Amino acid sequence: MTSENSITRVLANKYSPSGAPSLDNFKVVSAPAPTKDSLKENQVLVRNLYLSVDPYQRGRLTGATNSYVPRYELNEPISNFGVAVVEASTSTDIVEGDIVYIKVAPWETKSVADAAAVRRLPHSTIDNARDFITVFGMASFTAFVGLTTIGKPKAGETILVSSASGAVGQIVVQLAKARGLRVVGVAGSDDKVELVKSIGADAAFNYKTCGTFTEAIKQAAPEGIDIYFDNVGGKFLDAALANINFGARIVSCGMISQYNVKSADEAYGLKNTFNILIKAAIFQGLFLPKYAGTQVESDFVTEVGKLYKEGKLRYRIDETTGLENAPQAVLNLFDGKSFGKSVVKV
Ligand SMILES: NC(=O)c1ccc[n+]([C@@H]2O[C@H](COP(=O)([O-])OP(=O)(O)OC[C@H]3O[C@@H](n4cnc5c(N)ncnc54)[C@H](OP(=O)(O)O)[C@@H]3O)[C@@H](O)[C@H]2O)c1
Known part of the structure; x- marks a missing residue:
């Protein structure tokens, strides 16, 4: 579906307040690709690399408005944690080629984001980018x-x-x-x-x-x-x-x-x-x-980082290839088909 001039997107199609979710909760569409020329000041054009798939996303598809995580809006992209590579930028802090972490990454193959909404991963390459939503996610x-x-x-x-x-x-x-x-x-x-x-x-x-x-x-x-x-x-x-x-x-x-x-x-x-x-x-x-940005988070990075570097921490990842298959990856969490940390390789 994706070509030079178009991108793939996964939108919220309908809410299911109860019962099992289904593919019907999602809609996979194509849309015109954002271009470098459309960037406003301090924005970046990114190509999404990996997106996290997590059980809490089910709650965002109930349509409920009383949770501490907002519901997905219908006909808007599903979003979750992601890592991406910057293809163009009008920011001096984030430049072309940077690998960035995006807390609210829309489920689309390419996105425009405010530079302030992405975090540069200084030691990251395309090869290890996935770690930031898996073992350090x-x-x-x-x-x-x-x-x-x-x-x-x-x-x-x-x-x-x-x-x-x-x-x-x-x-x-x-x-x-x-x-x-x-x-x-x-x-x-x-x-x-x-x-x-x-x-x-x-x-x-x-x-x-x-x-x-x-x-x-x-x-x-x-x-x-x-x-x-x-x-x-x-x-x-x-x-x-x-x-x-x-x-x-x-x-x-x-x-x-x-x-x-x-x-x-x-x-x-x-x-x-x-x-x-x-x-x-x-x-x-x-x-x-409550723990984001606290000493507990620093301790996490230190302890998990040390074990991981020393080869003492193994992490099985369940990788789904292709954004168009992301809805199925969400469903797989609820019937035991997922095996390990679920991610989508965009
Ligand atoms: N409090 C928080 O901030 C927070 C943050 C992250 C996650 N969570 C919660 O923590 C739990 C684990 O999250 P995760 O990301 O690691 O997901 P996960 O355990 O990888 O979730 C998928 C797995 O859940 C199991 N499962 C699905 N339906 C089940 C059922 N009816 N009964 C028993 N097991 C079932 C399946 O494994 P089996 O084949 O073993 O059944 C499935 O492969 C989830 O409940 C999630 O919502 C909470």
Whole structure:
């Protein structure tokens, strides 16, 4: 669809307040390519390289206006974190050839942006640009924040991680292992379970074939759970609550099993909350924006950067090629088809 004179765009086509999203929520169109001559002062023309694909985007397609992330506007491009190469610029700070990080990157092959809205990545090349939305991206930062500020891990403790082969989960598994914890990972296929073990989990199981969740957790962690890093919510969270130790911390990071319920009646009602009381547990939601630009972010870059440079951190990436396939990449997050951190190579 894209040629010298045209670009591809992915627009929000309709909202789905409940139930599973579908390709119908998106519209792939072509549009005239922006040109160098159309740039106003302090603007850049960028060619998008990689775009992040994340579960929170589902919420932006509900049409709800009461969330801390704005809904996507209909007939406007979907957006998310991205990296791009600058093709032309009227700014003196950002110049042609720079690789830039864009927090709100529209899903289009080329974009015009204000220079102030993009961040130059000084040591980046086209070859490593993807790292800034993967191993150093939002999901990885989420893992670090949740583990360190809510989980407060101590060597020798046991942590249970759900969606452990996912974008957040893989990092939690490895950071927890590096800090001397016993790590139990859970994932939705045998391949994913193998990956979780290969990155350091002491035990891992497939929640789709394990039988009763409560029993499976008990078997994998007979000593009980000190930290539960919850990415899924629902019935699995309930089973985790049944297995917590005194003083446990529950990091409520995400509830992907509940994002597509058809009605409030279908939402899973927790039964084991009494355990939070009698085990004096802390159950805390993770609000990431609070940590942007703080010391925690610097610590994240230092710790993850060091492990990554030393080859001690592995990160499986699920790369979809072609912007026109980005809608499918979003859907893949919700039926277990994604495997690792999901990105689109534009
Ligand atoms: N609080 C925050 O600031 C913040 C930031 C980032 C992410 N999050 C949340 O953290 C969680 C993990 O995010 P992520 O980016 O790492 O995504 P992810 O885990 O890579 O998400 C995709 C995976 O979720 C699993 N999944 C999908 N539907 C499921 C269901 N019904 N039950 C159980 N697992 C299901 C699937 O793996 P399986 O095959 O293993 O089922 C799928 O491959 C999500 O809930 C996300 O919304 C929160």
